[in-house]
């Protein structure tokens with residue numbers, strides 16, 4: 368299950384972040400995953416919670432934002448959201464497009480407070 372290894376690398380990042388701030392603890396971490404990143408949000412949340420539970424990081428929570436695929440039409444420059452199967456430009460019908468979003472796997476924020 369690769370969501371579990373993603374969850375643990377997110378947690379490592381959080382640990383690294385709070386290690387440089389003594390007396391503080393992380394309460395939440397925001398993650399943005401694109402539709403093309405092939406990550407199951409529920410599995411990621413489940414794996415994350417399983418690692419945090421009963422650890423010194425409890426009650427750290429994860430906030431997952433899912434991003435649709437976005438395409439830009441190479442013929443008319445229209446940008447549109449789509450799923451991975453429909454790539455036809457809604458403005459001109461062209462099939463020539465470039466993927467401009469949807470492959471993200473980013474940590475967007477780490478919320479820290481006084482311990």
Ligand SMILES: [Zn+2]
Nearest residue numbers: 440443456459
């Ligand atoms: Zn177009």
